[in-house]
Amino acid sequence: MQPWCVGISTLLLSALLPWPGTGQFHVIGPGAPVIALIGKEAVLPCHLSPVMDAEDMDVSWYRSHPTGQVHHYSTSQDLIEHQRHEYRGRTEFLKENITKGQVALRIHPILPSDAGEYRCFFASSTFYNEAQFKILVTGSGTAPQIYIEPGYTGEMKLTCTSTGWYPEPEVQWRDVRGQRLTSASETKTAAENGLFHVETSITVDTRSRDGSCTIRNPVLREEKEAQFSLSDAVFPRLWPWIVGFAVPLCLLAAGTTFSVLFVCTKRRKRLIKKQYGKLFWI
Known part of the structure; x- marks a missing residue:
């Protein structure tokens, strides 16, 4: 192929590709599933590539299954009239770096029903794009x-x-x-x-x-x-039986000992009386 042919082919191919600055972009969401702890908060970041100002864009987060709007930002304000009812009062749009195309959505507190697939959507006057990601909701319970x-x-x-x-x-x-x-x-x-x-x-x-x-x-x-x-x-379970058996046994032993001593003492007195008479009677 002649060099001039290569130059024309490159020129035609370049003309077919989008030029930088035409307003086209990619939306980049979380690179891995977001692990959200029940009762805590989850932050869902999204940004544009290449870097561009998103202040005048529509930015939305949606649930994929079941479908529905989680949060919508447009014309420099939050619009919640179409927001799913279970998210009302629990979402906050973070836009400190929106002029750099970087935004995030905070959800608080996290509920078990928040688990699922989400979409982060950007739309300008000439182009739109979205990113998909997943939230894994989890929580560890009480000690067994x-x-x-x-x-x-x-x-x-x-x-x-x-x-x-x-x-x-x-x-x-x-x-x-x-x-x-x-x-x-x-x-x-x-x-x-x-x-x-x-x-x-x-x-x-x-x-x-x-x-x-x-x-x-x-x-x-x-x-x-x-x-x-x-x-x-096992020992505490057997202890009441041990106590219940030992106490009567001790009482029986004490009673037997007392009876034996009483009988022996009485017999001794009789022997002394018989041998020495009333003079030595105790």
Whole structure:
């Protein structure tokens, strides 16, 4: 190919591509899912590439599933007439760097229902573009509590409970060596606020010693653990029986001792009276 042909081809190709400054842009959202803690706040940043002033643009955040507007900024003000009702009073548009094409949306407080896919949308008078991202909502609940009660002969029932988890947590029983134990029952119930209450139980042999109940947040990979010791649990359970048996036994022994002493003393007096007469009677 002749050099002049290459120059014409390059010129034609350049003419077909958008020129810098024509108003076209890309919207860049969070590069990874946003992890939002229940009850806290989440900040959803978006910016334009190349850098340009977005002060006169329409900027919106939308839910993908279910669809609906989360927040809308236009003509230098917040417009909330079409905002989904569950976000009203919980969103704030951050525009300190809007002249550089950098904005963010703050949501507070985070609710379980905020989890899902979102779109960040920019529109100028000549062009528009959007970015998609995801919010992962999560929360770790209370420290587990273990309740111990007698089961069948040689067995004890252990029940582990905790509340305030999202999403559904993972539950594990382990023995003192860290080996997993099979639970007898396990329930995970969502409360009205969407948080999960966990209750799991296991039946173990009283010859077992120590172990633990662990509840794990699958998003944060955070664990909360409660330990149990059957040796400590069995002794308090037997203590009332020990006391109930020991006290009457002690009373019986004391009564028997007193009776023996009384009989021996009385017999001794009779012998002395018989040998020495009334003169030595005590």
